[in-house]
Amino acid sequence: MDKPEDLNWVREQPDTPDPANDQTLATIRKFVRERRKADLLAALKMWDPLDVMQMLTRMRLKYARKLFQWLPANPSVRVIAELKPDFRSLLMQESTQQQLTDILDGMDPEDAAETLNSFPDDIAELLLDNLPDASGVAEAAAYSHDTAGRVMARRFVALPETLGVEEAVAAIRSEADRIRKIFTLYVVDADGRLVGTVGVGPLLLAQKDQTLGEVMATDFIAVAADTDQEEVLRIARNRDMRTVPVIDGDGRLIGRITPKQLNRIAVEEASEDMMFMSGVSPESEADDSILRIVKGRLPWLLAGLVGASVAASVVGIFEDQLAAAIVLASFIPITMSLAGNAGLQASAVAVRGLATGKVWEGDILWRLLKELVAALINGAVAGLVLGMLVLVASLFIEIEDPLNLVIATSLSLLCVTTLAAMVGATIPILLDKLGFDPAMAIGVFITSSNDVLGVLIFFLMATTFYLG
Structure with missing residues (x-):
């Protein structure tokens, strides 16, 4: 079984795995490892949603998390849960909720907030209550759609302006595991307000006895949390910025728009404009009813x-x-x-x-x-x-x-x-x-x-x- 069309699933009883599905799970794991997204989604779209959810709960977390992110983001989960009692009962099972919670926990807060919107309200509340970073997800969901606050990443490196260069380099190294790529170091005052930025390159070339306040650039551009994401993309392009800091009403640093998110915004805005030009609602999807x-x-x-x-x-x-x-x-x-x-x-x-x-x-x-x-x-x-x-x-x-x-x-x-x-x-x-x-x-x-x-x-x- 190495072809997408050969994938099939035997409907399982609650908490009773069927050995006949083991080979299917192994093949799906192989497809995920090989990044055969198109082939896998082409096969899964023929499955009943209940079988897809059962399969996710049977997979190892790292594969389930990747596959879950691949699945089309649309209101189908909410609708199917209302129409199919069996599907809703599966969502209500403790084991399913635990697996979904673990998957959501591995996602960025803004992505998790977007995903939760596709679930029925009561199930979304249960999943949110069990998330370790529930506050971050709830905060992301509080911002309006298509704004900087909704899409920003809340992981960033911000250090006081009085800190020395050598200590700042050590701080960046300590954050390497938590933040995969660091392009810009943000400098804040005692109240957390953004006062400057320092690129990683200039920081490494600075004298060790200098402070961040002495080497930082003060002509930075920051956006408010309620700034439309299209405006954020425009600013980033005009100023050739790889990341864009996001501040609250008091000027305190609360997040950053990463290169990944800027690319995503560009794709979304281009797609939306194309829809408008074609006389189609921007919310339309290929798998719409x-x-x-x-x-x-x-x-x-x-x-x-x-x-x-x-x-x-x-x-x-x-x-x-x-x-x-x-x-x-x-x-x-x-x-x-x-x-x-x-x-x-x-x-x-x-x-x-x-x-x-x-x-x-x-x-x-x-x-x-x-x-x-x-x-x-x-x-x-x-x-x-x-x-x-x-x-x-x-x-x-x-x-x-x-x-x-x-x-x-x-x-x-x-x-x-x-x-x-x-x-x-x-x-x-x-x-x-x-x-x-x-x-x-x-x-x-x-x-x-x-x-x-x-x-x-x-x-x-x-x-x-x-x-x-």
């Missing part, structure tokens, strides 16, 4: 339907113009497509600039001016190309008054491209100012609004220059 899929996508589809309906209504308003010159209908998809693409391009650049911190308060007007000039050039070129195509087509197809049609369509593309680009560049900035994720501007909102504006401008131009 049908009901959850519908709830996550239907609002966005309905929003797009509203936008499309408004655009269709605009077309209906100009029904007489279409009847008078049916050729105009050929240009509607061209106008809508160009408006949507121009808006998406400008909004994508704006969202990226906001995410990386490259869009500053003082240069917003300059950036919008650049977008305006670029949009005018793009619109002029697109209008010129379309006009040439219309003139060429008029040589082979009978088109009434082709010159005026060229003027109408070319001017409409110029105006549509310019307006769509300005809307796309402005809306993300406005959303950011209002405290919303600027990525929400991309997708349904920009596409629908620009479709409506594009169709309206096209018919106004056609009415003025072609049918007037």
Whole structure:
């Protein structure tokens, strides 16, 4: 049994291990050692959740802890516990709770807090009560989701500014087992307030008779516990920081954002932005139920339907113009497509600039001016190309008054491209100012609004220059 599809589990009675599962456990341990995460999860997703939980309670702790972290993080445990009495009874068993407590104890407090959220409230409380570091997990859970306080690590090295360099090096060595990687030493005053930082390299090169207060850097950047994690990532990138200290309202050091957590934030934010751009709820997961899929996508589809309906209504308003010159209908998809693409391009650049911190308060007007000039050039070129195509087509197809049609369509593309680009560049900035994720501007909102504006401008131009 060395293939994922060969893994199977015989349902066990409470506290009665079945020898038939021993080979399966051995194979799973082998997969964990070999880090065959994808193969293992592909096999386990076919299992009943009750069997998965039984398997975890039978495994040695170090393997169970790793596998538990691999399992998808979603509300399935909470839901399954409500729907399946057998699954809930297994969670309530003392042996299961002890195994889960041991697994959670080996995780960082912020990860443990996130995992506890997936369990039913009463079981989560029991597990929390049995955790040796219950206070740290409870403290992490107290902070809002996606904030520095929720994701920060509470293990760090902080020493008083009066301590000598030699003593500081000895202190770092003593903490090596507790903290795997130490990049920065934090210097605090007598009240625990952060007053400076010292890199490990400069510390080792300092004179032994110097104090930390003499060698520390005082131009450090720290974030408050309620700072949004996306802002933390932006600060870390702009200042090239490997770790970011977190302080409370009084300036006392309470944690740090590690490189691992910064990478995790980057992945989460990129995934969230991608969801927004696709018109999907950021909470959507690959293994969502049908009901959850519908709830996550239907609002966005309905929003797009509203936008499309408004655009269709605009077309209906100009029904007489279409009847008078049916050729105009050929240009509607061209106008809508160009408006949507121009808006998406400008909004994508704006969202990226906001995410990386490259869009500053003082240069917003300059950036919008650049977008305006670029949009005018793009619109002029697109209008010129379309006009040439219309003139060429008029040589082979009978088109009434082709010159005026060229003027109408070319001017409409110029105006549509310019307006769509300005809307796309402005809306993300406005959303950011209002405290919303600027990525929400991309997708349904920009596409629908620009479709409506594009169709309206096209018919106004056609009415003025072609049918007037």
